[in-house]
Every structure is written in structure tokens, then in C-alpha cells.
Amino acid sequence: MSDPSQLKFLIVDDFSTMRRIVRGLLKEMGCQHLSEAEDGQVALNMLRTSRFDFVVSDINMPVMDGFALLAAIKADETLRHLPVLMVTAEARKDDIVRAAQSGAAGYIVKPFSKAVLEDKVQRILSKMGVTA
């Protein structure tokens, strides 16, 4: 598979501040193709109209939350291969279990450091067979 700089990332969060931070960190990791969506529904529409390789999603969002987005991705034959990294302020164990059982590729609790995001993304990319 191609290197991470060629992959298309979709960052989903209702807080623009958080989207900018995740975008900045992914950029520093060499990721160049970065798009943003402010809720799960907007993200799902984007995923169904454009090709993406990786989704980084918040959980608590209006309109469609991260769990509903994850479920919609995994229920869609053309999207279910997409890795979804959940980034959320919720550290509730039942949420973590639910995310894992719903097919999330990883789970990060805010506030997080650059090292934590980098580690999680690299692990997922390794599983995808992408080398930095």
C-alpha cells in the first residue's frame, strides 16, 4: 500500500478547535490529504461521495454522533474496510467496550499528546500495511 502522505484522512469533530489540532498533528506526521466534517452525517455524506482511507472521529456530536457514524460505516459494504479512530473526552468503560465491539480501530481519550495520537495512527497504519 502507498505511504501515509498519500492517504486521505477525514477528521470528524463538532469543535473546530479540535479539528484544527488533529489536522495540525496529522500534518506534522506527514499526512497531506486532510478533510474535515463537523458531525457524523456530514462525514457520512463525504465518505459516500469521495474516497477516504482513514477516519478520526469524536463521539459526542450533534445530528449524528461518533457511534452512529461508526455503525453506518461498518454497515456499508463499500466503507466497512475504513479504519475509524475514536477520539473523545469520554473515558467511560462501556463506551470503550462499545467502540471496540462496533469495529473501531482505536480509542483515544482527550486530552491527549502528539505522541499518543502518533502511536495510535502508526499502529493502525501498520495493520493496514502502510509504511511511513
Next chain:
Amino acid sequence: MNRHRARRLQDPGPAAPRPLSSVPQLHRQLGQITRQLQEAMGLLGALPGLHRSALDLPDARSRLAAIERRSFAAADRVLNAVEQAKQERQRIAAAARDLARATPADAAGMRLRAALSEIEAAAGRVDAQLTDIMVAQDFHDLTGQMLAKVGALAIELEAKLLQLMEQARVPMPGPAPRGEDTAASQREVDDLLAKLGL
């Protein structure tokens, strides 16, 4: 054995609470507690205070909204500044590299190259600090979510307080404490995920 000791040994102590046998019985008891609370609040003069609190809540909510707006604007300004500073840092580092390449390898040139190398290294350290400043702006996301929850709670509290003034006057439940169902750290999250095979 003296009389006091004998009585202590025979005394079964305070009676254990008996289970309520029916829903009507539970309702009667709740009604009794509510009446006692109303009487106690009336005696303490708490009802006028609660009324004032209910009237103050819209102002508290508008202050919360102002905090949210100001913290968003502050985080936005910092992120703009960080992004510009990172671009400047890249330009400084690139200029230092170009100048070092163009510097002759004589004694003076070698000193200049060493200085330029230090400038480039310092620019790298500044970039790491800028990244830390950028990531620290996540406070806005976290405090924003908390403010939203407190704002929603204030709306609910306001409605219930006003209702309390008018009719039932029931006490409000407090927020749920952080308990066993909450992971305390990223490490705990990772351990849980590992157990789940992720």
C-alpha cells in the same frame, strides 16, 4: 454482672429498617418526607432564596455562554498564531540550511556553519514547543463540553426550581460521581482495549 451491662446485652439496638411492602406505602412515605422538607425549608427561610436562585439562573447561563465564546476566540487566536509561527520557523530553518551550504569551508566559514546549525536545531526545538501550545488548546473542546453540560443542567434546574416554587417542591438530584465505570487514564483505556483484542 451489673444492671447496665445486663441491659446492654439484652438490648437489640435500633430496629433494622423494614422493607416497604407496597408502592402505596412507598408513596405515603415519600409524601411524608416531602412535607417534612417543605416545613424545614419554610422554617429556614430557604424558599425565598430558592426563588432568587431560579431567577438568577438565566444570567448564569448567559455568563457561561460568554465564557464559551471567549475561550473559543482565545483558542482560535492562539492556533492562528501557532500556524503562522510554524511557517516562519520553517522559513528560518530553510534559510539557515541554504546559507550553511553556501558558506566556504575556511575557518571563519566553519564557525558560521556551526552557528547556523545551532539556529536550525533551535528552530526545531521551537517547533516542538509550538506543537505543545497547539495541542494545549484542546482545553477549549473539553471546557466547551463541560460548559454545554452545565448550561443544559442550569436550564433543567431553572425549570424544576420554578416548578418547585409553584407546585411539588421536590429536591434536585446531584450529578453522578466518577465511578468504577470510568477509565482513569489512556493506559487503562489501552488495557481494556487489549483485553477486547484491539
